[in-house]
Structures are given as structure tokens and as C-alpha cells.
Amino acid sequence: MSETLTIRIGEMTCAGCAGRAERALNAVPGIGGATVNFATRTASVDPGTAQPPALAEALAQAGYPAEQSQADLMVSGLTCASCVGRAEAALRAVPGVLEAHVNLATRQARITYLAGVTDATHLASALTAAGYPAEPVSGETEPDIDRHDAEITQTKRAALIAAALTLPVFVIEMGGHVFPAFHAAIHQTVGMTASWAFQFVLITLVLLWPGRVFFQKGLPALLRGAPEMNSLVALGTLSAWGYSCVALFAPGLLPAGAAAVYFEAAGVIVTLILVGRWMEARARGRTGAAIEHLIGLQPDTVRVLRGDTIQSVPLASVVVGDVIETRPGERIAVDGEVIEGESHVDESMITGEPMPVAKAPGVQVIGGTTNSAGVLRIRAGAVGQATVLARIVEMVQQAQGAKLPIQAVADRVVRVFVPIVMGIAVVTVLVWLAFGPSPSLSHALVAGVSVLIIACPCAMGLATPTSIMVGTGRAAELGVLFRRGEALERLAEVKTVAFDKTGTLTLGQPRVVDVALAPGHDREEVLRHAAAIEAQSEHPLARAIETAAESLTLPRATQVKAHAGTGITADIEGRAVIIGNRGMMTKHGIDTDVLDAEITAMAAKGQTLVFVSIAGQIAAAIGISDTVKPTSARAIAAMHRAGLHTVMITGDSADAAGVIARELGIDDVIAEVLPEGKRDAIRALRAKHGPVAFVGDGINDAPALAEADIGIAVGTGTDIAIEAADVVLISGDLVGAVTARHVSERTMANIRQNLFWAFAYNAALIPVAAGVLYPVSGLLLSPMLAAGAMAMSSVFVVSNALRLRRLRRPIESEVTA
Structure with missing residues (x-):
């Protein structure tokens, strides 16, 4: 009988809701049974053969979504893409788990599960039991730099020990092949048997000491029927070592002429792979450099005004409302408002914009930016995880942990890769034994071990996540946040970019420039009435009218009612007042012909x-x-050069929108649309032109941002728009949209290069290792060369991904060229 799950259910308001939720659950194929308790808002479920995602989907479709939680785990013991698959399978086997993604590059797992069914500690235990020790990630944003440094130190030590023990054996064996006199000298002095015994001692130490990791992980995985890369290395080295031991201690068991030792091959294989892991660990450390750099922008201590004195305190002790003093050249510690002093602040580390921004009392500042000149006193408005910098780090980390659709191909291959390689190795040995020249057993051993060693699923597993890490990190440094990792892939496919007008293409600071009066009315009367009503509106145009009437005494507006997308009505001094667009006037029968x-x-x-x-x-x-x-015109021009179709979608009049579109060179204009009209316009553009990106900043843009294939929010806009978007432009500059697509294209190209290398490497070299070139060249690939090639394949993938750290803004490149 399956374990009973207790699922928390939201949005139930009555016993009828509980009944509908219960019926929805019991309708899931394979379920053992379910009862829903309205009082506790929970469901007791015997899942039977039904999977948790099916249960969650059934509740969601019924309108009573199951409460979900998310856990992040730090995972050790991940050495290849096969490990990732095994770890994900172990997590998904835990009752209540909906999704599990393990990232080989970050060594982290992100799990979404049904709240109350399991927790992070239980998930970590399940992963540890599967052979991949794990522990929950704390809520702090600071990366575990010590953990990574320890990994580098550990792999370095293991590689150096293996190299020191293997070097004498390598010199003895290879020196004898290169210099026959050296071989003769060893034979005449210590003797061949003593030489082999010496090699046996050293290489056995290599396998039992620095090389034991391959056996500790690879052999249990093999026994569980789930072999991975460590299993291949363990089998290959044990085969070479075991054959050599037979040749040394029981040569009579081998055919005539087949008694030879391959101790040096086993030692060099272990050494080269450990060196490769050391180099890979060092390179992977640089993939997270952007995150470490962002976190390092905050100072450890700050000067806070306590009473009448300035005290130096740890940053963690600062609370909202504290007054912080920041001197020239220092980094601003938290988000807040300047209350004293004037200066210019370099915000390039956050926004990507190089020009310092003037700051004075009443102006907001962002934690992590640099005070260029002048002492500022700042009242803390957001600290800790609530700061802009902390939110940026969280967004980037979430994007870096994503698994893109393109990775699905590699995942499918990796799931069957190791068993296939083992099968090829067995076939290779049998073919050599049946058809190989004498001594066929030695040739079969060399070819079989080479096949096992040269195969590398690691490169496949690292191909996507390393590029994502570097690409999203570099994008953040350039002022672009990919809130969702999938956006990195989908943005490169977009052929049409649509824009909101106000606050996106324009500064969003409208001002009254003209007032056309009907007979019998004066400017002051109109502005007083209009401003009295607009004071209760959040629309940017309302602020312009308020500003124009700021010197006037405003009457009291009552019965104020907003009409979304068209205008607002109210009563003032006993008269009905209507403010809005021409459609609003027409709706209320107001004739505008006189104007x-x-x-x-x-x-x-x-x-x-x-x-x-x-x-x-x-x-x-x-x-x-x-x-x-x-910069809007430059951004539009850059998009045209990239072959993109540009469209403006706005609620403004067709005439006003057309003037802006002509000035900027925008291809098409869709004007006078309501918020839901923007959403419909996106759908129409998608049907006509394919995938669409929409750039907006306001509350009324949220439906379009959510509807678009890629929603790009201007970071200076509303929180609602930002939450609905896939990509955020921190600075609010439209050039950021060009940068975002440039990063997307380059990152996807980098991923394709990595995947091509990973697949091509294995497709080309496994047959070579098996000996397909022997009939025409007489050469058989040495297991030592196979180990070197395998170790370097992962290093190549990571190094190629690191090239993304040099990405620049495409428009900047054109200007400076």
C-alpha cells in the first residue's frame, strides 16, 4: 500500500469547495482514494499509482490549487551528467515531489514539492541515501565560497599525489620504450620482475588513495544497475591493474607472449582525470564570478548615526530607519533616501550605465553603488533580503539554476550513454579476441579500456548549465536580469518586438504643453477641475495635469469613478466632470466638434x-x-539591423503615437487600445510574425507582458510589471532590450558549440578507441591518451562558456569601434 499524503489546499471557501476538490482528486487515474477536510484545508490522499504532478494538476484545474514549496540543496558527489540524472530520479521518487532539477555546474538542486508532504531535510536525506550527500541551502544570498575553495584544494591535492606516485612508473615504462638502453639497464640491474613489483606498489597506492573516489562511487553505482562515469573509470583502471597483476604474479595463466603490465596506464588514467577535475573546478569557480562580484558590492561595516555620534557597526545590524553616513569613494550599504548632502553616485555595477547619477536630499539610492564625491547621509529604506541588490542576486541565481529546453536532448542521451559505452567496450574486447593479431588478449584489453576511459558524459552535462551561469551573470553586470532561465533560450528566437510608449520609449515624465479652450471656459477653471479629479488617479498623465495646476487651489471632487483605459468621472461643486480620451467623450454624448x-x-x-x-x-x-x-532611436535602429520587426502598442491616440513612431523609425503602430487590447494585439502579432517580445513598464502592461513569448519589463516601472516579466532592464534604458537579445543569441550559440563538441567528441573518438583505425594505420589508441582526451573535454566546455564573460553591449561596440 502506498504512503498516505497530506496535501494543503488553497482557495476553498465552503464545504462545497471541499467536495469539488475531493471529486477532482478521485478522478485522477490510478489514485487509491482521497478525502478533503474543509476545516483543516487539507486532503488525505492514497496516491496509488498516481504521481504528485497529476494530483496537483487536477486540483489546479478544479480551481483549488495545492500549496507548493521550494527547496534548494547543495549536493556533493556529482561528477558527470549521469550523476545528475540519478540524483533527479532519487528526488522525484520522494512522495510529494513535483519537480526536481539538479545543476551540475552549480552543484545545487532545486525541488518543488507539495507543502506539508515533505521538507528540505527529508529531501537532503533521500539524496544522501542515493549516494549524493546533500544539505539544505541557507536563506543567505552569499555563495558558499569556502565550499568551492575546498573542492579546488581537494582535487588539487589528489591530482598532485597521484602524479607524484605515477611519475616514477611512467618514467620506467615510457623511458624504456623511448630509450632501449634505459630498458636494458633496468632489466640488467633490478630485473624486470622487481621493476614490475615496484610499479605494482606505487599504482596500487594511486588506486587506493587519490583514485579511491572512482571506486567508492563507481562500483556501488554499477552494482545498483545505474552505472555512471566513475563506473567507466573504475572498470577501465581495474581491468588494466588486474591484467598487470596476473602478468606479475601468475603469468602462466596468460597465453604465450601476452604477459605484459599496464600499471602505468592505470596510474596515468587516474592522474589525468584528477588533473582534469582540478582544472574543471578552477574554471567552474569563474562561472559564478558575477554573483560573487555582486554580493561583494556591499560593505561589511557601515557608519550609522546613533544619537549624536557616528558609530561603525556590522551591516547585518542595520535596520530600516537608520541614518547611514557614506563618504566619497565608499559603497552605499543599503537602499534608502538621501536626507543630507549632495553627490554623484556611480550605479554602473547595478544598472550597467557608466554615467554617475546626481543625488540630493529626497532622491533614492541603491545599495552596492559607489558614492563618487561628497558626504551623503541616507535613511535606510530596505535592508537585507529586501534590497535591490539582494533581489538581483536572487533573480540571477534562479535563472542560473534553470534547465533550458535545449538541454532535453543531452539529458535523453546521457540516460543511456554509460550502458551503451559499456556494451561497446564488451563488443570491442570480443572482436579483438576473435579477429585481432597476436597477442590478441593484450590488444583487446588496451582497446576495451580505451573505450571505457575516453567516453565522457561530463561534457554533455556541463554544456548547458555553465553557459547559462556565465551568460546570465554577465547580463546582470550589463544591467539585464533574466528572471527565468528559459527566457535566455526563447528571446533568441523572437522576430518581433513590441513596445509600450509612455515610460518605455519615452521618459514617462509628461507635461502639459497646450490647453485648447471651448467658448465660455478659462484655463484656470479647467485645470482646477481636472487636477482635483486626477489627484486620485495613478496614470502618468494625471501627474502632468497636477503639476500644471500646482499653484492653484483645488476644489473637492466626489463620486470619483475610474473607467479603465478611457478616463475618469466625478462631481465637483455640484457639476458632473468627465476627463478622458475622445472615446470617453463619445460614450457620454459629449460633442467635441467646436475644438x-x-x-x-x-x-x-x-x-x-x-x-x-x-x-x-x-x-x-x-x-x-x-x-x-x-537612446530609444539607437535601440530601435539596432533591432532593425538585427532583422527584427518593431511595433508600438499604446493606449494613446493614433496621431500622437504616429508622431513618436515616425521619429524613432518604428515599423507599425497599434494605438488607442485598452490593457486587454494590448494582450489581444500580442496574440495577433504572434499569429502573423511568430514569437513576440513585449517591452513595458506600467500596471496596464502586465497582461501584455504575461501574454508575450518574452515579457521585458523596464526596471524603473511598477513592481506588477516586473513580476509579470521574464526579463528586467534595471536601468530603464531601452538599449537594455538590445543587450538582452544579444546576450541570449551569444549564450545560445555558446551552448550549441558546447553540445556539438560533447556529442562530436564521443561520436568520433569512441570508434577510434575501439580500434577502427588499426587495420589501416596499425595504431591503437593508448588508454593514457584516452584519459587525457576525456579530462580535457570537460575543461574545453567550461573554458568555452567562460568566453561569455567578455560580452559587451552591442550598441557600445558599434559606437566605440
Whole structure:
């Protein structure tokens, strides 16, 4: 009987909800039975043969989603892509687990599970029992640098010990092959048997000491029927060592002429693979350099105003409301507001923008940025995990832990790779024994061991995650955050980019530039009434009208009602006042013909028109303009050079939108649309042009950001827009969208290079190791060369990924070239 699961269920409001949730669960094929308790908001489930994801899907479709939790584990013992597959399988076998992803590059596992069914400690125990020691990751953002340093030190020590023990054996054997006189001298002095015995002692030490890791992990995996890379190395080295022991201690068991030792092959194989792991560990350390650099932006101690004195305290002790003093050249410790002093702050480490930003009282600052000149006193507004820097680090780490769709191909190959290689090795030995020249047993051993050793699933496992780590880290340094790792792959496929206008293509700081008055109305009256209502609106245009009327005394507005995407109505001093676009006027039967000439002239200038009606009559048309961002035209031009189709989607009038589009060179304009209209426009563009990216910043952009294949949020926009997006441009500069796509294209190209190398390497060299070239060349690949090639394949993949650290903004490159 399967274990009973207790699942927490959300959004149940009555006993009827519990009944519907229970019926949904019991309808899942294979389920043993389920009962839902409305009082405790839980379900007791006998899953039978049903899997947790099916149970969660059934509840979600019924409208009562199961509560989910997420755990991150640090995992050791991962040495190849096969290990990743075994670890993921062990985690998914834990009751309640919905998803499990193990990252070979970061040595971390991310598990999504049904809340209350299991926990991080239980998951870590399950993974440890499977042979991969694990422990939960703490909530701190600081990476476990000590753990990585320890890994480098450990692999270095093992490689050096193996090299020291193997070197004398290598010199004896290979020196004898290169210099026949050297071989004769050894034979005449110590004797061949003594020489072989000396080699036996040293290489046995190599296998039992630095090389024991291959046997500790590889042999148990082999016995469990789940062989991995360590199993291949263990079999190969044991075969060479065992054959040599027979030749040394019982040569009569071997055919005539077949008594030869391969101790040096076993030792060199272990040494080269350990050296490769050492080099790989060092290279992998650099893949996380961007995260370590971001975290290092925060100072360890800060000066805080306590009473009338400044005290130096640890950063961790700072709380919201503390006043922090930052001197020239120092890094700002937390997010907050300047309350005293003026300076310029270098925000390039956060936003990627090189120009220092002026700061004065009332202006916000970001933790991790550098104070260039002048002393600033800052009131802390966000500390710890709530700071912008901490959120950036969290976003990058989540993206780095993602498994892209392109990796699915490698995963499918890796699942069967090691068993196939072992089968090829067996066939190779049999063929050599049956058809090989004398001594066929020696040739069969060499070829079989070479096949086992040269095969490398590690490169396949590292191909994708290392590129993701470096690519997303470098993107963060350039001011682009990939909130979801899948966006890194999908953005490169986009052929159409759509933009919101206000706050995205423009600065989002509109101002009133013209007021066309109807007969019987004056400017002050119109602005007073309009500003009184707009004070209760969050729209950017409302701020422009408020600013224009800031010197006026505003009346009290009552019965205020917003009409999404069209306008707002209210009562002021006993009169009905309506503010909105032309459609709003038409809806309420307001005739605007009296202002047609003025409206046409204002629209021709690209002004956004806001109509004001008082007591059922048109009172005025207010013309509002926004300034185009200085870099928007360059960004659009760069997208055109990349072959992208550009579209503006805005709620503004067609005339105003057309002026901006012509100025920037945007291909198409979709104007006068409501928020849901933007979503529909995205769908229409996708049907016509394929995958679509949408760039926006406002609350009304959230539906379009969520609908688009890739949603790109301007970081200076609203939190709702940022949460709905896949990519965030920290600085708010549209050039960041060009940078994001450039990083996506280069990273995907890098991943394809790595995967090609990993597959091509194995496809080409396994047959060579088996001896296909022997009939035409008379050469048989040495197991030592096979070990060297295998070790370097992983180093090549990681080193290729590290090239992404040199990525630059594509527009910067063009300007400076």
C-alpha cells in the first residue's frame, strides 16, 4: 500500500469547495482514494499509482490549487551528467515531489514539492541515501565560497599525489620504450620482475588513495544497475591493474607472449582525470564570478548615526530607519533616501550605465553603488533580503539554476550513454579476441579500456548549465536580469518586438504643453477641475495635469469613478466632470466638434489629448507631451539591423503615437487600445510574425507582458510589471532590450558549440578507441591518451562558456569601434 499524503489546499471557501476538490482528486487515474477536510484545508490522499504532478494538476484545474514549496540543496558527489540524472530520479521518487532539477555546474538542486508532504531535510536525506550527500541551502544570498575553495584544494591535492606516485612508473615504462638502453639497464640491474613489483606498489597506492573516489562511487553505482562515469573509470583502471597483476604474479595463466603490465596506464588514467577535475573546478569557480562580484558590492561595516555620534557597526545590524553616513569613494550599504548632502553616485555595477547619477536630499539610492564625491547621509529604506541588490542576486541565481529546453536532448542521451559505452567496450574486447593479431588478449584489453576511459558524459552535462551561469551573470553586470532561465533560450528566437510608449520609449515624465479652450471656459477653471479629479488617479498623465495646476487651489471632487483605459468621472461643486480620451467623450454624448481645428493641430505635433467636459459640455482639450528617451532611436535602429520587426502598442491616440513612431523609425503602430487590447494585439502579432517580445513598464502592461513569448519589463516601472516579466532592464534604458537579445543569441550559440563538441567528441573518438583505425594505420589508441582526451573535454566546455564573460553591449561596440 502506498504512503498516505497530506496535501494543503488553497482557495476553498465552503464545504462545497471541499467536495469539488475531493471529486477532482478521485478522478485522477490510478489514485487509491482521497478525502478533503474543509476545516483543516487539507486532503488525505492514497496516491496509488498516481504521481504528485497529476494530483496537483487536477486540483489546479478544479480551481483549488495545492500549496507548493521550494527547496534548494547543495549536493556533493556529482561528477558527470549521469550523476545528475540519478540524483533527479532519487528526488522525484520522494512522495510529494513535483519537480526536481539538479545543476551540475552549480552543484545545487532545486525541488518543488507539495507543502506539508515533505521538507528540505527529508529531501537532503533521500539524496544522501542515493549516494549524493546533500544539505539544505541557507536563506543567505552569499555563495558558499569556502565550499568551492575546498573542492579546488581537494582535487588539487589528489591530482598532485597521484602524479607524484605515477611519475616514477611512467618514467620506467615510457623511458624504456623511448630509450632501449634505459630498458636494458633496468632489466640488467633490478630485473624486470622487481621493476614490475615496484610499479605494482606505487599504482596500487594511486588506486587506493587519490583514485579511491572512482571506486567508492563507481562500483556501488554499477552494482545498483545505474552505472555512471566513475563506473567507466573504475572498470577501465581495474581491468588494466588486474591484467598487470596476473602478468606479475601468475603469468602462466596468460597465453604465450601476452604477459605484459599496464600499471602505468592505470596510474596515468587516474592522474589525468584528477588533473582534469582540478582544472574543471578552477574554471567552474569563474562561472559564478558575477554573483560573487555582486554580493561583494556591499560593505561589511557601515557608519550609522546613533544619537549624536557616528558609530561603525556590522551591516547585518542595520535596520530600516537608520541614518547611514557614506563618504566619497565608499559603497552605499543599503537602499534608502538621501536626507543630507549632495553627490554623484556611480550605479554602473547595478544598472550597467557608466554615467554617475546626481543625488540630493529626497532622491533614492541603491545599495552596492559607489558614492563618487561628497558626504551623503541616507535613511535606510530596505535592508537585507529586501534590497535591490539582494533581489538581483536572487533573480540571477534562479535563472542560473534553470534547465533550458535545449538541454532535453543531452539529458535523453546521457540516460543511456554509460550502458551503451559499456556494451561497446564488451563488443570491442570480443572482436579483438576473435579477429585481432597476436597477442590478441593484450590488444583487446588496451582497446576495451580505451573505450571505457575516453567516453565522457561530463561534457554533455556541463554544456548547458555553465553557459547559462556565465551568460546570465554577465547580463546582470550589463544591467539585464533574466528572471527565468528559459527566457535566455526563447528571446533568441523572437522576430518581433513590441513596445509600450509612455515610460518605455519615452521618459514617462509628461507635461502639459497646450490647453485648447471651448467658448465660455478659462484655463484656470479647467485645470482646477481636472487636477482635483486626477489627484486620485495613478496614470502618468494625471501627474502632468497636477503639476500644471500646482499653484492653484483645488476644489473637492466626489463620486470619483475610474473607467479603465478611457478616463475618469466625478462631481465637483455640484457639476458632473468627465476627463478622458475622445472615446470617453463619445460614450457620454459629449460633442467635441467646436475644438476640431485645435485638436487637429495639437495631434499633428504628437501631443496626447485629454478632453475635459464640465456639466455635459466640452470645456477643453489638454495637450500633453512626453520626451523620447535619448537612446530609444539607437535601440530601435539596432533591432532593425538585427532583422527584427518593431511595433508600438499604446493606449494613446493614433496621431500622437504616429508622431513618436515616425521619429524613432518604428515599423507599425497599434494605438488607442485598452490593457486587454494590448494582450489581444500580442496574440495577433504572434499569429502573423511568430514569437513576440513585449517591452513595458506600467500596471496596464502586465497582461501584455504575461501574454508575450518574452515579457521585458523596464526596471524603473511598477513592481506588477516586473513580476509579470521574464526579463528586467534595471536601468530603464531601452538599449537594455538590445543587450538582452544579444546576450541570449551569444549564450545560445555558446551552448550549441558546447553540445556539438560533447556529442562530436564521443561520436568520433569512441570508434577510434575501439580500434577502427588499426587495420589501416596499425595504431591503437593508448588508454593514457584516452584519459587525457576525456579530462580535457570537460575543461574545453567550461573554458568555452567562460568566453561569455567578455560580452559587451552591442550598441557600445558599434559606437566605440
